[in-house]
Amino acid sequence: MKKSILISLFSLQLLILGGVAITAYYTFLNKSQIQTTQKKLESTFTFMDKMAELRKEQEESKKPLVKGSEAPKFSLSNEEGKKVKLEDLRGQKTLLVFSQANCENCEKFYPILNAFQEKQTNVKVVLMHYGTTPMQNKAYKAKKGIKATMLAAAAQQMIDYKVQGTPTSVLLDSEGKVLGSKNVTNLKDLIAFVNKGA
Structure with a gap:
């Protein structure tokens, strides 16, 4: 009987360890996915900022030169x-x-x-x-x-x-x-x- 209790306890410990390992693994994956998602978002926001700047420059370039303004130097x-x-x-x-x-x-x-x-x-x-x-x-x-x-x-x-x-x-x-x-x-x-x- 003691043997079966020991086996049961050992099995329970293995199950708990397995659960902890699986939880740790998924936590790691989630953390890694979160970091990857954050990097993608940062990259997307940077891209969007650059596109907004480019649009602004394009809009500015469509405006004619202002009469009476200093000509751009060259x-x-x-x-x-x-x-x-x-x-x-x-x-x-x-x-x-x-x-x-x-x-x-x-x-x-x-x-x-x-x-x-x-x-x-x-x-x-x-x-x-x-x-x-x-x-x-x-x-x-x-x-x-x-x-x-x-x-x-x-x-x-x-x-x-x-x-x-x-x-x-x-x-x-x-x-x-x-x-x-x-x-x-x-x-x-x-x-x-x-x-x-x-």
Whole structure:
């Protein structure tokens, strides 16, 4: 009888130990799952915050440049490899024309820009050419017969100047302040845009 009691007690202890082990195992799993869930939630919240920031930036980029505001600064290389800063353009009205490689509308616009420069000698024209190097710009300028200074623009300038498509013209006054921004594609509209001051 003592033997059967001992066996029963031993079996009971094994059951209790098994129960404790199972409870500990599930507690560990739950803790691990909770930690995994927390990490996933943190990652999701971080992603959502980044998306909200991106949406805010996109909304901001859709707003036009404010007339009278300081033009965003830049320091870019021209087709000769020389650095040109926004400050270097002060002293006369400047027309910044944003263009990019493989843009058909831009290619159609270059002869219009050349004609504009012949008629409006009091306005400095600078081509902000996106996605190219100074060397590529030099060869491209010669090939297309472009008269304007070409600067190798980066994505940051496209963002800063809120360029939604190319070609986009941004007119600055002699102090480097924004007079206006517009997508013009013919000489008459370009002259009117510049003479009106936006």
